[in-house]
Amino acid sequence: MGGVKGSPAELAGLRIRTLARLLLVSPTTTVGNPQAPSLMTETITVCAVDELPPGERKTVVWEDIEILVVNIDGELLAIEDRCSHDDGDLADGEIYNDRCAIECPRHGALFDLRSGKPLTLPAYKPVDTFPVKVDGDTITMEVS
Ligand code: FES
Numbered sequence: 001m002g003g004v005k006g007s008p009a010e011l012a013g014l015r016i017r018t019l020a021r022l023l024l025v026s027p028t029t030t031v032g033n034p035q036a037p038s039l040m041t042e043t044i045t046v047c048a049v050d051e052l053p054p055g056e057r058k059t060v061v062w063e064d065i066e067i068l069v070v071n072i073d074g075e076l077l078a079i080e081d082r083c084s085h086d087d088g089d090l091a092d093g094e095i096y097n098d099r100c101a102i103e104c105p106r107h108g109a110l111f112d113l114r115s116g117k118p119l120t121l122p123a124y125k126p127v128d129t130f131p132v133k134v135d136g137d138t139i140t141m142e143v144s
Helices: 009-024
Strands: 043-049 058-063 066-074 075-081 102-103 110-112 132-136 138-144
Touching: 043 058, 066 138, 075 132
Parallel strands: none
Antiparallel strands: 043 138, 058 066, 066 075, 102 110, 132 138
């Protein structure tokens, strides 16, 4: 008789590992044509390029997520406008160009604007970041 053999404990472990692999598939994974955009990713317009010069910031709402887009010395970055410590808004926080970081105005956690990772307590969980592009004279962002 065919099939998978093993003790009940081994089979349970196999099922758990298989399920974990299935759950770890990225929602942006493209199946089939690797050139085709993911069905889970959407490109949205942020604003015209001249509306977001270096040193400026803009908040964009997509579905129920507020996203802060900043221009740091010509580099466009987008981060979820929500502190992972206690849901404070990051949009009014001080930006440190030299560290490419933003400080949560509520309790002072610093977040890396490129990765969304917290650099200081009290936050210890990362927040989402989003790819930003310039398409002609328009700034766009990929959201998923
Ligand atoms: S809400 Fe941001 S550090 Fe507490």
